[in-house]
Amino acid sequence: MTNHINKFSRRFFISISTAVLIVACSQTSPEQQTQNTDDKMGGEVNIYSSRHYNTDDQLYEGFTEQTGIKINLIEGKDDELIERIKNEGANSPADILITVDAGRLWRADQAGIFAPVESAVLTEKIPTHLRHPENLWFGYSKRARVIMYNKDKVNAEDLSTYEDLADPKWKDKILVRSSSNIYNQSLVAGMIEEKGEEATTKWIEELIGNLAQSPQGNDTGNIEAVAAGKGDLTIANTYYLARYKDRPEIFAKIGVIFPNQQDRGAHVNISGAGMLKNAPHAEQAIAFLEYLASPKAQEFFALGNNEYPVVEGTPLNPVVESFGEFKEDTTNVSSYGQNNAKAVQIMDRAGWK
Numbered sequence: 407m408t409n410h411i412n413k414f415s416r417r418f419f420i421s422i423s424t425a426v427l428i429v430a431c432s433q434t435s436p437e438q439q440t441q442n443t444d445d446k447m448g449g450e451v452n453i454y455s456s457r458h459y460n461t462d463d464q465l466y467e468g469f470t471e472q473t474g475i476k477i478n479l480i481e482g483k484d485d486e487l488i489e490r491i492k493n494e495g496a497n498s499p500a501d502i503l504i505t506v507d508a509g510r511l512w513r514a515d516q517a518g519i520f521a522p523v524e525s526a527v528l529t530e531k532i533p534t535h536l537r538h539p540e541n542l543w544f545g546y547s548k549r550a551r552v553i554m555y556n557k558d559k560v561n562a563e564d565l566s567t568y569e570d571l572a573d574p575k576w577k578d579k580i581l582v583r584s585s586s587n588i589y590n591q592s593l594v595a596g597m598i599e600e601k602g603e604e605a606t607t608k609w610i611e612e613l614i615g616n617l618a619q620s621p622q623g624n625d626t627g628n629i630e631a632v633a634a635g636k637g638d639l640t641i642a643n644t645y646y647l648a649r650y651k652d653r654p655e656i657f658a659k660i661g662v663i664f665p666n667q668q669d670r671g672a673h674v675n676i677s678g679a680g681m682l683k684n685a686p687h688a689e690q691a692i693a694f695l696e697y698l699a700s701p702k703a704q705e706f707f708a709l710g711n712n713e714y715p716v717v718e719g720t721p722l723n724p725v726v727e728s729f730g731e732f733k734e735d736t737t738n739v740s741s742y743g744q745n746n747a748k749a750v751q752i753m754d755r756a757g758w759k
């Protein structure tokens with residue numbers, strides 16, 4: 407185990423800030439350098455991240471430029487990183503965990519690895535429903551999980567809510583991915599929060615009765631299948647569709663419905679981060695969390711994966727903007743974690759494989 411972890415460290419421990427520092431220093435006079443050093447916090451911060459988008463590198467470089475804090479980055483899969491932090495215990499070098507889906511952040515919270523962060527900057531900038539009630543983690547970008555349809559087959563006026571997917575008129579028309587996927591678990595957990603277990607169970611049973619094939623693939627696979635006419639409708643995150651912008655044979659065929667605009671709003675989830683309980687560099691870690699809510703970081707953070715920023719006034723990717731404005735469900739995303747076990751149980755019993 408130790409061996410495995412060491413190897414893992416050597417492979418994934420990447421220092422991306424050195425080059426930036428050298429460039430920054432070479433462009434300033436000795437006098438300016440002294441001034442900058444005085445203004446900047448300096449030191450380092452160790453980040454464990456399960457996001458792996460190229461644009462995240464720019465995000466990290468921007469932080470080092472602004473604060474003089476060097477970033478050491480370890481990338482890995484969510485559950486592996488959580489397990490690793492647990493195993494490292496009091497000796498863990500990790501300061502920050504970044505991951506996607508509130509359900510996973512909740513899982514990390516259940517493992518007892520986060521420390522609460524009291525920051526006026528964060529509580530002011532990040533809407534209440536997108537952060538942990540006791541500030542153990544914060545959402546930095548949003549993803550909307552919406553209904554997508556084949557424009558040749560569906561009239562968008564024929565449905566407007568997640569509940570409408572249960573209508574028998576969609577029999578053999580709907581494609582979904584497996585219930586083992588956290589995105590669907592969180593969608594169902596959110597519905598439990600809003601409508602209760604009974605109504606949610608009924609919805610899932612009827613939805614499953616409308617499937618064109620057994621649950622399979624991922625969001626992109628289902629979007630492609632709908633474009634190819636294997637089904638009329640699917641449920642997917644908007645950023646996956648944005649990735650097809652240069653493939654008209656798919657992009658032009660798919661329409662987006664932001665569900666439940668007349669009542670609770672479309673289901674949103676987050677990418678988020680928190681400071682770890684045994685963080686050796688707490689001051690730098692908090693500076694990093696606050697940086698992620700800055701206008702520049704919000705732009706990088708959201709654009710890196712065609713997501714929605716959480717801080718108002720941040721520009722959107724034009725492709726994402728073309729999907730239109732929408733009302734979002736403001737249920738606290740931490741309920742997705744709290745209701746996760748119930749969601750999995752209901753999906754299981756209803757036969758959502």
Ligand code: FE
Nearest residue numbers: 506625643646
């Ligand atoms: Fe995803």
